[in-house]
Amino acid sequence: MSRFIIEGGRKMEGEINAQGSKNAVLPILAATIMSDGKNMIYNCPRLRDVDMTIEVLKNLGCRADFDGGCLEVDASDISGYTIPDELMRQMRSSIIFLGAIIARFGRAEISMPGGCEIGIRPIDLHLAALEKLGVDITESHGFIHCVRKKQIPADIHLDFPSVGATENIMLAACMTDGITTIDNAAREPEIVDLGRFLNRMGAKIKGAGTDRITISGVHKLYGAAHTIIPDRIVCATYLACAMASGGTLAIKGANPKDMGAMLSVLRNMGAEIYEDRKKLVILSPKKLKSIGTIKTMPYPGFPTDIQSPFMALATQCDGSSVFVENIFENRFRHTEELVRMGADIKTDGRVAVVIGKSALTGARVAAPDLRGGAALAVAALAAEGRTEIDNITYVDRGYEAMENVLSSCGIEIKRRE
Numbered sequence: 001m002s003r004f005i006i007e008g009g010r011k012m013e014g015e016i017n018a019q020g021s022k023n024a025v026l027p028i029l030a031a032t033i034m035s036d037g038k039n040m041i042y043n044c045p046r047l048r049d050v051d052m053t054i055e056v057l058k059n060l061g062c063r064a065d066f067d068g069g070c071l072e073v074d075a076s077d078i079s080g081y082t083i084p085d086e087l088m089r090q091m092r093s094s095i096i097f098l099g100a101i102i103a104r105f106g107r108a109e110i111s112m113p114g115g116c117e118i119g120i121r122p123i124d125l126h127l128a129a130l131e132k133l134g135v136d137i138t139e140s141h142g143f144i145h146c147v148r149k150k151q152i153p154a155d156i157h158l159d160f161p162s163v164g165a166t167e168n169i170m171l172a173a174c175m176t177d178g179i180t181t182i183d184n185a186a187r188e189p190e191i192v193d194l195g196r197f198l199n200r201m202g203a204k205i206k207g208a209g210t211d212r213i214t215i216s217g218v219h220k221l222y223g224a225a226h227t228i229i230p231d232r233i234v235c236a237t238y239l240a241c242a243m244a245s246g247g248t249l250a251i252k253g254a255n256p257k258d259m260g261a262m263l264s265v266l267r268n269m270g271a272e273i274y275e276d277r278k279k280l281v282i283l284s285p286k287k288l289k290s291i292g293t294i295k296t297m298p299y300p301g302f303p304t305d306i307q308s309p310f311m312a313l314a315t316q317c318d319g320s321s322v323f324v325e326n327i328f329e330n331r332f333r334h335t336e337e338l339v340r341m342g343a344d345i346k347t348d349g350r351v352a353v354v355i356g357k358s359a360l361t362g363a364r365v366a367a368p369d370l371r372g373g374a375a376l377a378v379a380a381l382a383a384e385g386r387t388e389i390d391n392i393t394y395v396d397r398g399y400e401a402m403e404n405v406l407s408s409c410g411i412e413i414k415r416r417e
């Protein structure tokens with residue numbers, strides 16, 4: 001297992017580029033299989049989750065190769081409609097292929113999804129919606145078998161604005177005859193990016209980014225070229241790193257419009273944040289102020305994905321901060337590791353109370369999941385001495401070579417196998 005070794009106490013100073021968004025590119029790669037031409041995906045981040053998605057594409061019979069920062073996917077020779085157990089187990093978000101495979105083949109077989117263990121993460125909303133679109137679904141031996149009996153458009157109301165379910169419905173419905181609507185749809189920027197890509201392929205989707213999406217079915221989709229949006233969670237993680245170290249950072253290509261809730265929290269902590277010639281710049285205050293209560297919510301609320309990195313930062317704020325995790329029931333696994341580093345955090349169910357400011361000290365800790373691992377990196381920058389973070393393969397799922405990014409800004413960080 002790989003680990004990071006980070007020396008605390010250095011200021012993060014410099015300029016970095018925003019990487020492409022993981023959560024945008026994954027459903028977009030799934031969408032490519034609905035065309036029979038070549039797709040050019042620019043600004044595609046080089047991540048473990050992307051590598052695994054490429055494995056899924058190849059397993060289905062697609063050609064997928066990087067040419068610099070552009071991933072070319074050609075689905076002309078696609079032949080399979082099954083995602084085997086070993087691939088599904090590695091990455092829960094492969095569930096996003098379900099809608100696309102059904103759209104292309106009228107049938108799909110996938111094993112029940114795996115991925116980061118951050119709660120139960122059911123897929124009932126995905127399956128109920130696909131059934132409404134005329135798909136017959138049976139489950140046996142850990143596999144989901146789907147056969148589209150007929151193509152029926154539907155008016156689908158989601159009980160919760162699930163990101164994955166909204167994407168799966170968009171994928172399945174864009175080649176379903178008639179008009180499908182999604183009410184209480186997820187409004188995340190990544191949904192907007194998927195809608196943009198599908199429309200470039202020839203789909204007719206309106207309202208992506210609002211809570212009502214309308215999809216008029218078309219018969220054919222074509223290969224398309226698309227540039228992935230910047231990763232708002234990764235950008236906010238590096239802003240938190242800069243703050244934890246008391247430094248100054250500029251991020252080229254970040255989109256602050258998608259980061260409202262996160263930037264507002266950082267400003268409440270005392271950061272000065274502004275845009276300067278397409279760069280997002282953060283200046284750390286001398287002292288960080290406590291942030292009161294933060295509740296994770298669907299977009300445009302405060303994202304669950306940044307809860308743990310910001311909790312690490314909250315250990316450096318004067319006074320108490322409260323985090324309420326409303327999206328995933330098991331997303332406080334980083335707290336134990338932060339406590340090992342000297343943080344004062346108490347959790348009770350979905351609530352965590354952080355009392356600051358704590359003098360963190362370097363320790364040997366382990367990433368419990370993707371964002372929990374990022375949180376430990378934030379804490380390591382604020383800590384005195386050396387922190388070793390084990391299990392950083394989790395971090396590699398969503399952060400492009402974090403060690404290069406941090407060391408380019410003066411942080412002493414090494415990767416050890």
Ligand code: UD1
Nearest residue numbers: 023093121122123124125126162163164165304305327328
């Ligand atoms: C996506 C993101 C993930 C982010 C999450 C919430 C990707 C690849 N992942 O995950 O990084 O943390 O959105 O912003 O884009 N739920 C159900 N039934 C369902 C589906 C979801 O009960 O059928 C529940 C989940 O258990 C969870 C909540 O809805 O409590 C949110 O899940 P969802 O929005 O679907 O997240 P993902 O698409 O899995």
